[in-house]
Amino acid sequence: MDIWFIVSNTIVLACIYGTLAIGISITWSSLGLLNLSYGFIFAFAGYGAWMFAQYVSAWGPAVLAAGILAGALGGVIICAVGFIPIHDKPNFTIRGLIATLAINLIGTQFLLWWFGPRSKSLPEIFGNWSVSLPGAVFTADKVGNVVTSVLMLAVVLRWMQSSRRGLEIRAMMMNPHAASIVGIGVRRTSFYVMGITGGLAGLAAVLLSQTYYISPFGGLMPMIKGVSIALCGGLGSVRGAVIAAIVLGLNEALTGMSIGGRYVLITQFVVIIVILLVRPRGIAGLLDKAREA
Amino acid sequence: MSPDSGIKWRNPLFVWGGKRDVEELPTIPFRSHQEVWEKTRQSKTKLIPVGRLRYYYKWPGHGRTMWNRLRYWPTRRRVLRVRGEYNPKTLRAEKTIVDKRPIWWVLGLLALAIAPLFTPGDLQNTLLTAGATFGIYSAISLCWMLIMGTAGVFSLATYAVVGTAAFVTALLAIKISLPWWLLPPIGALVGLVFGGIIALPATRLDGFYYALLTLGLNELCRVYFVTSKEFGSANGGLYGATTYVPEDWSQLGQLLLAYYACFGLMLLALLLYRFVNGRRLGRILRMAPEKREAFAEATGVNFRQARVWVFLISSTALGFIGGFYTSNFGGVAFSIFNFDTVLLGLAMLVIGGVGRAEGAVVGTLIVVFFDQVLNTWGPARFIIIGLIMLLVVLYLRNGLFGIKAQFRAWRDKKKSERRSTRAEKGGEMLPEEATETDDKSIIYQRRYDKMTRDHLKTLVSPEIIEEHRHSLNGQHSEALERLLIYFRTRPQVEKYAIMAVERFEGYRIVALSGHRGVAPRVVEDRIYSTPDEACHGVFMRRVQDLLES
Numbered sequence: 079m080d081i082w083f084i085v086s087n088t089i090v091l092a093c094i095y096g097t098l099a100i101g102i103s104i105t106w107s108s109l110g111l112l113n114l115s116y117g118f119i120f121a122f123a124g125y126g127a128w129m130f131a132q133y134v135s136a137w138g139p140a141v142l143a144a145g146i147l148a149g150a151l152g153g154v155i156i157c158a159v160g161f162i163p164i165h166d167k168p169n170f171t172i173r174g175l176i177a178t179l180a181i182n183l184i185g186t187q188f189l190l191w192w193f194g195p196r197s198k199s200l201p202e203i204f205g206n207w208s209v210s211l212p213g214a215v216f217t218a219d220k221v222g223n224v225v226t227s228v229l230m231l232a233v234v235l236r237w238m239q240s241s242r243r244g245l246e247i248r249a250m251m252m253n254p255h256a257a258s259i260v261g262i263g264v265r266r267t268s269f270y271v272m273g274i275t276g277g278l279a280g281l282a283a284v285l286l287s288q289t290y291y292i293s294p295f296g297g298l299m300p301m302i303k304g305v306s307i308a309l310c311g312g313l314g315s316v317r318g319a320v321i322a323a324i325v326l327g328l329n330e331a332l333t334g335m336s337i338g339g340r341y342v343l344i345t346q347f348v349v350i351i352v353i354l355l356v357r358p359r360g361i362a363g364l365l366d367k368a369r370e371a
Numbered sequence: 372m373s374p375d376s377g378i379k380w381r382n383p384l385f386v387w388g389g390k391r392d393v394e395e396l397p398t399i400p401f402r403s404h405q406e407v408w409e410k411t412r413q414s415k416t417k418l419i420p421v422g423r424l425r426y427y428y429k430w431p432g433h434g435r436t437m438w439n440r441l442r443y444w445p446t447r448r449r450v451l452r453v454r455g456e457y458n459p460k461t462l463r464a465e466k467t468i469v470d471k472r473p474i475w476w477v478l479g480l481l482a483l484a485i486a487p488l489f490t491p492g493d494l495q496n497t498l499l500t501a502g503a504t505f506g507i508y509s510a511i512s513l514c515w516m517l518i519m520g521t522a523g524v525f526s527l528a529t530y531a532v533v534g535t536a537a538f539v540t541a542l543l544a545i546k547i548s549l550p551w552w553l554l555p556p557i558g559a560l561v562g563l564v565f566g567g568i569i570a571l572p573a574t575r576l577d578g579f580y581y582a583l584l585t586l587g588l589n590e591l592c593r594v595y596f597v598t599s600k601e602f603g604s605a606n607g608g609l610y611g612a613t614t615y616v617p618e619d620w621s622q623l624g625q626l627l628l629a630y631y632a633c634f635g636l637m638l639l640a641l642l643l644y645r646f647v648n649g650r651r652l653g654r655i656l657r658m659a660p661e662k663r664e665a666f667a668e669a670t671g672v673n674f675r676q677a678r679v680w681v682f683l684i685s686s687t688a689l690g691f692i693g694g695f696y697t698s699n700f701g702g703v704a705f706s707i708f709n710f711d712t713v714l715l716g717l718a719m720l721v722i723g724g725v726g727r728a729e730g731a732v733v734g735t736l737i738v739v740f741f742d743q744v745l746n747t748w749g750p751a752r753f754i755i756i757g758l759i760m761l762l763v764v765l766y767l768r769n770g771l772f773g774i775k776a777q778f779r780a781w782r783d784k785k786k787s788e789r790r791s792t793r794a795e796k797g798g799e800m801l802p803e804e805a806t807e808t809d810d811k812s813i814i815y816q817r818r819y820d821k822m823t824r825d826h827l828k829t830l831v832s833p834e835i836i837e838e839h840r841h842s843l844n845g846q847h848s849e850a851l852e853r854l855l856i857y858f859r860t861r862p863q864v865e866k867y868a869i870m871a872v873e874r875f876e877g878y879r880i881v882a883l884s885g886h887r888g889v890a891p892r893v894v895e896d897r898i899y900s901t902p903d904e905a906c907h908g909v910f911m912r913r914v915q916d917l918l919e920s
Contacts, residue, residue: 179760184754302586306584358575
């Protein structure tokens with residue numbers, strides 16, 4: 079019973095955080111931008127889905143799609159405001175980091191100002207059923223979360239493997255300079271990348287809002303977890319992000335079970351620091367030199 | 372000009388019956404050199420200034436010594452960096468204050484020191500409270516600047532250190548009723564321990580990896596303190612610690628005391644900044660910025676150790692500030708761990724400019740003004756601060772205090788663009804070259820030469836070449852004579868000469884080196900059978916060089 083509970087929790091958390099972490103990883107490795115405005119995209123997508131559910135339709139899949147689209151829109155906005163003006167200027171990496179933090183500050187305060195501090199909740203997207211197996215009960219939101227995020231990730235990865243735009247993004251991830259020489263425009267590709275990763279954040283926002291609520295600052299904790307998973311897995315590596323998501327999801331489920339939810343962040347950071355002390359570039363991270371080429 | 376133009380040159384020597392003389396040769400009409408002169412003078416091209424200006428005010432020199440060096444007493448450090456020199460034009464002694472920042476610092480600090488005397492009565496409460504907050508936050512910013520600017524480690528755990536020290540000291544002050552003057556030193560101890568903990572990963576990680584980790588650490592502290600009962604999870608913070616502000620003073624007196632105490636804290640932080648950044652440790656660290664660590668290590672700089680030192684020093688200072696924070700406000704709220712607090716702190720550094728003490732102080736002033744003085748505006752003030760931060764990051768390279776350098780870089784770029792739009796140089800000196808030449812007559816010599824060549828180019832025509840081929844020596848038409856005189860006056864370097872390969876049979880053209888002992892250079896493979904042909908060949912080459920110049 080306990081084992082199953084831990085396993086199912088691990089899988090659910092790993093799926094949601096992994097979705098965010100993979101988005102952060104892809105952004106970093108293709109654009110060189112460490113997007114710290116995910117907190118804003120997250121809340122923005124949540125409010126987008128909420129408004130859709132409020133004013134258009136409360137049908138689950140439509141709300142999910144609205145959240146994903148709102149997240150993609152948020153990503154595109156951040157790309158236009160924070161990436162395009164500075165990506166070719168000196169000291170881009172640190173300036174990009176600060177610019178996305180500034181956008182995060184402006185965006186969350188704007189949401190607070192517009193929607194007020196009260197948190198909102200989304201309708202049940204996956205219905206209210208549950209499946210009983212010997213030893214465990216799988217509720218609708220858990221199954222839905224796992225299935226949706228795995229499906230979405232599979233679609234995104236398949237798209238990156240097989241489509242022309244995906245090829246462009248992968249070329250940028252390998253060597254941005256060479257990619258721009260052979261005609262893969264940094265600006266155009268950056269809009270695709272930010273749209274896709276924003277959509278992933280939007281998905282995570284809608285999925286997490288099944289258990290938590292939507293509030294202007296609600297994106298902070300998922301962002302920090304996503305960022306630390308991306309960091310732990312090695313920035314720029316999808317495989318590493320998945321491994322780290324499973325490791326940290328397991329850690330979170332175990333800590334929550336054994337010593338209490340308060341200590342989740344503490345154990346999580348102990349794990350991350352230990353991993354990073356052993357492998358400073360994360361579990362499957364690229365060496366800096368390999369990327370700079 | 373076609374040969375049929377009908378203008379003929381009459382050979383005055385023809386009547387003497389020379390062997391190859393002809394009576395008349397076709398030539399070109401007279402063309403006045405005045406035309407080129409007028410054209411050069413009347414040039415209507417838009418001339419954009421591209422030279423160099425003096426941007427420094429030159430103070431007059433003084434009697435016996437060229438300049439006096441005033442030094443801070445026991446050090447060898449000068450109060451002001453003054454450069455003394457003689458003006459090459461007027462030969463007068465002049466002084467240039469190379470670095471005026473000390474003057475601005477003194478004026479700014481004086482203004483802050485006397486500011487409470489000039490606050491309007493109805494705003495006194497708000498402004499003095501904001502001033503005290505400014506003192507504390509600028510001290511924090513200065514210590515953070517040591518980590519971010521001097522050590523080059525992008526740490527976001529600063530407010531975690533301050534907050535932890537403040538909470539621990541507040542707890543101690545409440546539980547075992549410590550006096551207020553013990554709080555800062557205890558806070559410094561807490562900061563030292565905390566700094567040691569966060570310096571551990573800093574030895575292995577850098578850049579983003581560290582930034583993300585510390586961002587998480589900050590959140591970790593927030594969650595820990597907010598959820599723990601002993602730190603007051605019920606009432607949003609920990610209050611009731613002893614404070615240095617006496618309760619029996621008037622409200623104005625209390626405010627003034629807090630203001631000057633915080634101002635003193637800022638001065639201490641400035642002193643610390645000066646002693647770390649301006650001395651050996653800071654120099655070592657500035658030698659090893661991010662991505663150049665390998666180079667620094669190769670030159671014998673142990674940057675890891677230096678970074679750990681800066682970490683420990685600034686964390687201790689941050690802990691001290693945390694203790695002071697508690698003894699100033701009589702407690703501490705959880706909002707110190709908020710992500711927005713970290714963002715505002717980062718905005719303070721970024722707006723002013725990373726790596727400068729004045730950037731930290733002025734950035735803090737701007738942010739605290741919006742945050743504290745305009746606190747009736749609600750979320751709008753954070754949006755304004757965020758917009759300022761965003762605009763600064765997008766358009767400025769290193770904050771407000773980097774504007775000067777950025778403007779100069781932009782101006783240099785514009786100058787070089789304008790320089791390159793001048794397609795025709797023709798051996799003339801460009802303005803920026805001209806201002807740096809001591810012998811100004813060279814400028815006019817080159818300009819005269821350019822005008823001469825411009826005029827001579829108009830004289831080159833088939834008639835003239837034909838005339839030269841026909842009669843090398845003797846009398847020539849006016850145009851040809853001008854060309855030949857010009858060619859004869861060229862300097863020796865690279866001047867063409869004729870070398871006899873085999874006497875009366877083979878001649879070739881060489882170029883003189885112009886230096887003793889250095890052989891002439893062969894310029895073409897062609898071998899001429901007579902000296903006259905070779906001579907005409909030299910003429911043709913010179914004409915070509917003239918047309919190409």
